[in-house]
Amino acid sequence: MSAISAMVMPRADTLMALGRQIFFDSTLSASGRLSCASCHDQQYGWAAPNALAVQTGGIGGTASGLRAVPSLGYAQDTPPFTEHYREDDGDDSEDQGAAGGLMWDGRAESLKEQAALPLLSPLEMGNISRAAAVERLRVSAVAEAFRTAFGAHVFDDSLVAWNGLLAALDAFQQSPADFYPYSSKYDAFLRGEGALTARERRGLALFNDPAKGNCASCHPSARQREGFPQFTDRGFLALGVPRNRRIPVNADSTYYDLGLCGPLRTDLADRPDYCGAFKTPTLRNVARRQVFFHNGVFTSLEQVLRFYARRDTEGRLFYPVDKRGVVQMYDDLPRIYWDNLNVDPPFDRKPGQRPAFSDAEAADMIAFLRTLNDGYSETTPARR
Ligand code: HEC
Ligand code: HEC
Structure with a gap:
């Protein structure tokens, strides 16, 4: 045999x-x-x-x-990586660009x-x-x-x-x-089996509001046809997160992790329009994480939210400032790729303008994010 x-x-x-x-x-x-x-x-x-x-x-x-x-x-349910993702909703489905695959670069x-x-x-x-x-x-x-x-x-x-x-x-x-137990407080709320506090509901509204967090545009929060929300559209975007000098390989000033265009992923190396783009992660259980973004540069949700609100209005909060006092904006993305940076709200501001949301509003959104931790409704039967 x-x-x-x-x-x-x-x-x-x-x-x-x-x-x-x-x-x-x-x-x-x-x-x-x-x-x-x-x-x-x-x-x-x-x-x-x-x-x-x-x-x-x-x-x-x-x-x-x-x-x-x-x-x-x-x-x-992560689909395999494709450069032309279409939601399966009939003939008029729109090409939403690169999406899917596993790893931060979908490889x-x-x-x-x-x-x-x-x-x-x-x-x-x-x-x-x-x-x-x-x-x-x-x-x-x-x-x-x-x-x-x-x-x-x-x-x-x-x-x-x-x-x-x-x-x-x-x-x-x-x-x-x-x-994927769908056992968070938010899932219980979606099932009509539990209520969110006033603060969590405010946070959810800010999370969804296109003029505030606009978070749901990339991290969808509503029930989908296929079931409960995953809090990711599995798309790829360049947010320009700061370089993390605690990563040993970054001691080499010529090394850049550019996500979709390499160097860990190799098949899209000839696509400068993809440089700097990383996969949108799920936000379920995100409050249990201790480092955030592909390079773990932030260590609290407060820092993450501050970055979303003030990346372009107050860059010196996140990026190094050189001897002449000039902020080294987007210091982990070579300037030739800056056109790739996402400028959708809340990233639609100019230096000196008001951030899209305040620290108090950020705190409400964080209260909402904490409702995405699994294990809340373990005592109630998990139904979908
Ligand atoms: C030394 C730490 C380490 C170990 C051990 C490890 N991983 Fe990972 N895992 C990572 C890192 C870092 C990434 C992201 C890598 C990247 O994006 O290039 C990752 C990514 C993943 C992903 C992709 C998740 C997503 O949503 O994109 C899966 C799945 C995974 N690991 C499963 C495993 C399995 C299964 C094992 C054991 C066989 C394993 N890992 C062992 C560190 C580790
Ligand atoms: C334009 C799309 C987009 C919008 C809008 C957006 N995100 Fe994200 N989010 C991403 C992408 C892409 C990443 C990964 C970027 C990276 O690692 O370089 C990410 C990463 C994160 C992370 C880190 C998670 C982890 O596992 O490390 C958190 C937390 C987060 N987003 C929360 C939010 C919140 C809260 C909002 C609203 C204020 C928001 N996002 C708005 C696309 C978006």
């Missing part, structure tokens, strides 16, 4: 349970110290359990990452494809090859369950085992109870 024909496709719940075990198993990393969960901790909305801009990993466990860890929740097509990247990244789990990762799996605590699920001969062909490994991680990350 060949290894391939011995490959059994396990039941969905078996695969999910296996994926859960693998997700938490640090012996699958070269250092023996890093599991997926080391960087993606459920208590922190499946993002990093610390306030470091980037995590360390690799064989010695000391190689620095390049980007902040994104939250893993609510990625289940991974699916959860299954994505899982290969951290397993093999020299900055993360550090396996030098698929075969090396499979060998670690073969001698891990998961091996027996893996054989039970995929067949006794699954390790005879390392490609078969590798595919099983990715399929299990994919299945776990599709587990509704873990990754």
Whole structure:
């Protein structure tokens, strides 16, 4: 019997349970110290359990990452990356530009494809090859369950085992109870099973108001036809967030992380119009995060909201000021790409103008964002 024909496709719940075990198993990393969960901790909305801009990993466990860890929740419906996203609403659907895919630059097509990247990244789990990762799996605590699920001969062909490994991680990350429970206070409110406080309702109104936060234009908050809102349209935009000097690679003044146009993503390197654009993340569980934006430059929601309100009105609050007193605006995006910067509200202001919203209004929006943490309505039955 060949290894391939011995490959059994396990039941969905078996695969999910296996994926859960693998997700938490640090012996699958070269250092023996890093599991997926080391960087993606459920208590922190499946993002990093610390306030470091980037995590360390690799064989010695000391190689620095390049980007902040994104939250893993609510990625289940992410479409594959496309340059011409259309909402499926009939003939008149409009081309909304680049959207979809996983990672801050959308370079991974699916959860299954994505899982290969951290397993093999020299900055993360550090396996030098698929075969090396499979060998670690073969001698891990998961091996027996893996054989039970995929067949006794699954390790005879390392490609078969590798595919099983990715399929299990994919299945776990599709587990509704873990990754998209829709159990926040806001979900309870949408179901008519709970009320928001006056402050949270004010925050929601400001979040939606095109003349105030305008947040919902990119982070949709209303119930959609397909179900509850994900708080991301999965589009890509250049917001011009400040350079984060706490990321070691940024000590090289010629290094720029330009998102869609590279350098981590390589297929759109000839598209200067994409430089600086990063994926709009979900805001569900965002109040559980400790660093924000693709480079983790901000460490509080207050700072994030201040940036949205005052990026262009008071740049010196965010960007370095040189010896002559000149603010180095958009210091993480070379000037040749400044046309790409988003100037939709609240980014539609000029220096000296009034910001789109006040600090008090920002505080109301933050109160609303806190209603997006899962785990609120665990005592009430989760209905959709
Ligand atoms: C050393 C920290 C680290 C480890 C370990 C790690 N990740 Fe990540 N993960 C990241 C970072 C950083 C990103 C963003 C990378 C980028 O955009 O280039 C990311 C992105 C992701 C994404 C994309 C999320 C999205 O919405 O775009 C998924 C899914 C993911 N990781 C799953 C996993 C799985 C599964 C494992 C284990 C096999 C894992 N990660 C291990 C740091 C880590
Ligand atoms: C024009 C589209 C757009 C608008 C409007 C917008 N956002 Fe965003 N948001 C993004 C994009 C794109 C990113 C990621 C940018 C990056 O990392 O470079 C982001 C990131 C964030 C993050 C960081 C989340 C994380 O996981 O790191 C928060 C918080 C956030 N937005 C909140 C808001 C709030 C609150 C508003 C309204 C005041 C708002 N956004 C308006 C597109 C938008």
